[in-house]
Amino acid sequence: MDPSPHAEWVISFANTLDVEDGTDALSEPSHVARWLVTTGLTTRTPRVTGADRDRYLRLRSGVRELFGTEEQRSHVLADADSVLRDVPLLVSLTPDSVLQPDPELPATSRALATIASALASVLITGEVARVKRCPAEDCGWVFWDSTKNRSRRWCSMQVCGNRDKARSFAARKRG
Template sequence: MNARSPAPGGLELVQSLVNTLDLESGADALDTPEARASLGLREDEVPDARELRESLRATLLAHAGHPPHREVTPLTDLLSRAPLRITVDAGDGSATLTPTDARSLVSRVAAAVAEALVTGTWARLKACEASDCHWAYYDRSPAGRGRWCSMQVCGARAKMRRYRGK
């Protein structure tokens, strides 16, 4: 459904994870070996990935100014399990934050969130306002007030419902 381009940097991982569930059809890409492989997941890691996905979705809804629609584990609780390491280059003093377990999805997500906080992009990753969508998208609008993953789909539907309601 999402017609927008991928989020920048590590946020593309977060966006990809949240968008593994199509709320409208109920299709969960984490049920497929291809999607699990693209996220570096084993089948036994899927329940934890689903919990992380819904916690991220709730946070992205909050970024868009909306309360989450269901109870989820707080993202803080999940990310606190992610061991990260700061590495400082002796030559130029640059620093990077990396997961200590590069295979761990929660560690990779935590590193992506930390990177996005530093670059100022975290709050622009949002979930679509449409209750049957909640697709993750990166808001590139100048004012950062985007509401839908796609103006042509979800935005048009919302405007049509509002028009017909009058």
């Protein structure tokens, strides 16, 4: 099973933070504007304020927390929920997207509403069970679990899974 376009949007948004590389595609308002254009969420470079950037970061933190494998921090989810409460979505009868951003919104808010709509779709359809965040502290990559029984744990068994096995082995040898 492949991810829906909505799941791909959500995964892409979550992975704007790359823990392993130490990069953040949303670290500055100008970076948020660039990311919105690059991903096609806006057609022209929007004016992004510090407050806009903060909303994107708060929502991304909540999304990443939602897909984590460890115990979720409720305050991070609540903070993201407060961002979502202020995002107006319209119910539509079109088959491609039941929830749509209000077309009258400014570009940055409309793009945030598009991400919120995609997240709602992932939650409603149950795809949320297939979107996971790598538990490696030095990774945290969000990925699609395509295994039949949804048992994939690592973004890459060859990299993160092997690192964890090596750490566990070394700890057993020491102790």
